[in-house]
Amino acid sequence: MYIPNALAEEIKFYLKNLAQKGDIEAQKLLYQIEQAASSTLTTIEEIPPEEIGLQC
16 A cells, blocks of 8 residues: 555654654554554565554
8 A cells, every 4th residue: 555655754743743642552553654664575464453453
């Protein structure tokens, strides 16, 4: 899935603000986004849902 850079940056900015206020879920999501962005071999489909935070 492709997300435009401008939108990705807005999402990261929003999550950083929430994380700085102590939002644990925002911290987890921000960490996962940064990990996915730094890994060129990993796609979102390869990450198990429990690591993404989806409670199915």
